[in-house]
Amino acid sequence: MRFGNLNKIFILLFLILFFCNCKQGTNQKESSNYNNFVTSNKNIAGAQKVKKLFYNVPSPLEMASILSKAGVVYKPELLNKPENKSKYLTISQLALNFGVYGADLSFARLMDKVQEAIKYLSIIRKISDDLGIPQDQGEYTINRLEENIENRDSVLQIISDTYYSTDSYLKNNERADAAAMIVLGGWIEAIYIATNVIDEKNPDKDILNCIAEQKFSLNNLIDLINEYKTNKDLNKLAPLLLNLKTIYDKIEIKYSNNEVINDKQNKTTTIKSKEQIIVTIEQIKEIKKITTNIRKIIIQ
Amino acid sequence: MKINVCINYFLIFCFTLLFINNSYSQCKNFAKNSCLSNLKPFIFNGQLNNAILCEGDVAELSLTFIGNQSYRIFVCYQEPLKNVEFTLLDNDNNPIFSNKENNYINYWDFVSTSTQQLTVEVKVPKEKSINDMTQTGCVSILVGFLK
Numbered sequence: 463m464r465f466g467n468l469n470k471i472f473i474l475l476f477l478i479l480f481f482c483n484c485k486q487g488t489n490q491k492e493s494s495n496y497n498n499f500v501t502s503n504k505n506i507a508g509a510q511k512v513k514k515l516f517y518n519v520p521s522p523l524e525m526a527s528i529l530s531k532a533g534v535v536y537k538p539e540l541l542n543k544p545e546n547k548s549k550y551l552t553i554s555q556l557a558l559n560f561g562v563y564g565a566d567l568s569f570a571r572l573m574d575k576v577q578e579a580i581k582y583l584s585i586i587r588k589i590s591d592d593l594g595i596p597q598d599q600g601e602y603t604i605n606r607l608e609e610n611i612e613n614r615d616s617v618l619q620i621i622s623d624t625y626y627s628t629d630s631y632l633k634n635n636e637r638a639d640a641a642a643m644i645v646l647g648g649w650i651e652a653i654y655i656a657t658n659v660i661d662e663k664n665p666d667k668d669i670l671n672c673i674a675e676q677k678f679s680l681n682n683l684i685d686l687i688n689e690y691k692t693n694k695d696l697n698k699l700a701p702l703l704l705n706l707k708t709i710y711d712k713i714e715i716k717y718s719n720n721e722v723i724n725d726k727q728n729k730t731t732t733i734k735s736k737e738q739i740i741v742t743i744e745q746i747k748e749i750k751k752i753t754t755n756i757r758k759i760i761i762q
Numbered sequence: 763m764k765i766n767v768c769i770n771y772f773l774i775f776c777f778t779l780l781f782i783n784n785s786y787s788q789c790k791n792f793a794k795n796s797c798l799s800n801l802k803p804f805i806f807n808g809q810l811n812n813a814i815l816c817e818g819d820v821a822e823l824s825l826t827f828i829g830n831q832s833y834r835i836f837v838c839y840q841e842p843l844k845n846v847e848f849t850l851l852d853n854d855n856n857p858i859f860s861n862k863e864n865n866y867i868n869y870w871d872f873v874s875t876s877t878q879q880l881t882v883e884v885k886v887p888k889e890k891s892i893n894d895m896t897q898t899g900c901v902s903i904l905v906g907f908l909k
Binding site for chain 2 (some may be wrong): 622633722728733
C-alpha cells in the first residue's frame with residue numbers, strides 16, 4: 463500500500479513538471495526575469511488569451527536614423543559629453559547612458575562625423591565593460607566597429623549587433639530592466655536632440671512631425687518600463703514619462719484613405735494612408751522642457 | 763525489485779527536470795544561432811522577443827512602424843512546433859496581413875506611408891500529435907528595418 467502511494471507521487475511529480483511550462487490562460491503575472499513579457503488576461507476577438515506580451519521601442523540606432531532622415535542637423539554641443547562617463551557608477555546610470563551614448567554614436571556616424579563616432583565608441587566600450595558584459599560578446603563587435611568605422615553600412619550593422627548582444631546578455635542574465643533602460647536612454651536622447659534643434663520661430667515640418675509621431679513609441683516605452691516596477695530608478699523616471707504622455711496625448715494624428723496592398727511576389731505589404739498631424743509649437747516646447755529635464759536626471 | 767522501480771521513477775524525474783531546463787537554455791540563444799541571419803539586409807532593431815510557447819498559446823508584440831521606412835517581421839520557431847501563425851494588426855485590431863493566407867511563410871516585409879502603431883500577433887496552432895502530448899518550443903519575433 464505504501465509503495466502504491468509512492469508510485470502515485472512519482473507519477474504526479476512527473477506530470478506536474480512536464481506540463482508546468484505549458485499552462486494556458488493563466489491569471490497569474492509571471493515575473494519578468496526572462497525577456498520582457500507578462501502573462502495577460504487580454505482577450506483577442508473574445509477567443510484566446512495572450513500568454514506573452516512584448517513592447518518594442520525604436521532602438522537608439524533607429525531613432526538616430528529617424529532624425530537624420532527628418533533633416534535634423536548635427537550639433538555636437540547637444541550630445542552627452544564623453545567626460546561625463548566618469549560620473550556613471552551604478553548599473554542604472556551605466557545602462558541609461560549606454561543608450562544615450564549609443565544614440566550619440568549612431569547619430570554621429572549617420573551624419574558622417576567619423577572622429578566624433580570614434581570618441582563615442584570608446585565610451586560605449588568602457589560602459590560595456592562596466593556593465594560586466596563579457597568580452598566575447600561585447601569586445602568582438604566593438605573591435606569590428608573600430609576596423610570598419612569608415613564604412614557606413616558596415617558600421618550600422620555592427621552597431622545593431624552590439625545592441626543585440628547587450629540586450630540579449632542582459633535579458634539572459636536576469637537584467638532585463640537594464641536592457642529597458644538602454645532603450646529609454648536612447649529614446650530620450652533622440653527626442654532631446656530633435657526638440658533642441660528645431661527652430662521654434664520657423665519650425666521645419668519634417669522635424670515637427672518626427673517629434674509628434676513619437677507619441678506611439680512613448681506609449682510602448684511606458685508599457686515596457688511598467689514591467690519593472692521593482693526597479694527604483696525606473697520608478698523615479700516613470701512619473702516623468704507619464705507627464706510627457708499628457709502632452710503627447712494632446713497631439714492629434716488622423717488617418718484617411720487607408721489601403722493595404724499585398725505584393726505576394728515580393729512578399730511585401732504596403733500600408734497606404736494619408737496622415738494628418740495636428741501639433742502646435744507650444745506642445746513641442748512642452749515636450750522639449752520635460753525631455754530636457756528627464757535627460758538631465760539621466761546624464762547628471 | 764521495488765527499489766529498481768523507485769530508481770526508474772527517480773531517473774524519469776531527473777530527465778524531466780533536465781528537459782525543462784534545457785528548453786529554457788536553448789531558447790536563450792535560439793534567435794542568435796538560428797534566426798538573425800534571415801533578417802538581412804534589414805538591420806535588426808536589437809530587441810529580443812523570445813518566449814517558450816505551447817500549442818494554443820498566443821504572443822503579441824506592440825511596435826511602431828515609422829512612415830516610409832521598410833520593416834521585416836520574422837517569426838522563427840523551433841521544432842516540433844509547426845505552421846506558427848503571425849498576423850499584423852492595426853491600432854483598431856483589424857488584420858493587415860496574415861501568413862496563414864501565405865503558406866505559413868515565416869517572414870514578410872512591410873512599408874507604411876505614415877507612422878502607425880501596430881501589433882504582431884503570433885499564435886501556435888494545436889496540431890494532432892500521435893502521442894497526444896502538447897508540443898512546446900521557442901518562438902522568436904524579430905524586427906528589422908532598412909535605413
